Amino acid sequence: MLGTERPRPAFLLASGSPRRIELLARIGVTPDQVRPADIDETPRKTELPRQLAERLARAKAEAVAAEATDALVLAADTVVGVGRRILGKPADEAEAARFLGLLSGRRHRVMTAVCLMQPGGRRTSRLVTTILAFQRLTQAQIEDHVASGEWRGVAGGYQIQKRAEMYVRFLSGSHSNVVGLPLFETAQLLRGAGWLRP
Template sequence: MVLASGSPRRHALLARIGVVPVSILPPEIDESPLRQELPRQLAGRLSQAKARTVMAAEPAALVLAADTVVGVGRRILPKAETEAQARECLALLSGRRHRVYTGVALGLPDGRLLTRVVESIVTFQRLSPAQLEAYVASGEWRGKAGGYTIQESAEAFVRFLSGSYSNVVGLPLHETAQLLRGVGWLRP
């Protein structure tokens, strides 16, 4: 199996269900949303594009790819790369409900591509300016969808979560295991 992701979180999550990829091959793709694309659609499209890219390079391999997108309504939040982006994301999420979508794609050596998009709902408490600035100073947000990572200190901001916690971390384990079991790669 090849993991089409450079995310250490996804690699660690897979280990929790006994899956150790033979190799890790993060694909280089354009992750920009298409015009009028919704968060759920983007997560699905990007996971499939990542899988297809690695399938072309490793045609005999089982390829697992995923992409996580945070959305507030129809709005897609970026993977924060600057402090300004992180502040903007956190200010938007403060005291609000948002959705986290992870697209999972499993490419098979016969060319088939099995996909799922998993949705979790998360509500943040209202963040004080001091909380927001302390989180930005932590740097935990860097490169993370929506400008936060739930498995670190931002977990203290979560008032409500409905759905898969591992989905919010970056890989829904139940659905991933189901896909792998369905093709006989993971034992029941």
């Protein structure tokens, strides 16, 4: 850094998702601090998947930025939508199996909203949608998936970066978006904030 330049703000990742840390690392970005936001993620009645993702990403970013006004704060939220239905994180094995049944043989959408708060309160964001289709799943495949435990703590109850990819017949759009952080759009936001070089 040259002496005439202003010092960089601290970069905080407002997320407890290990996937988001790994994805950022892939584009050479290491947060100065990881500070998961503690917010209520319950969908509102009649809220659409994209509205939920946008609202939660913003709420996570604002919650952390409120305690660190001089920092650059990045947050994201990933939601799976099948029609108007929102699939969050399955509560238990039965719900994980039900989600897989809903995804079986159908197209669905994965939406990730990314929100970046700059020091001084300027906010920029992106909403990215990836369309996927799973093959039709047999009962045995659903049972194996549930037994793998890979449904825990993830939207829709599957992880494309793990065994579930073998069921993905079709994907249109960003792969990293499905894993929790669309890297192309995140890099655009970070460039806009002067954090990455154009």
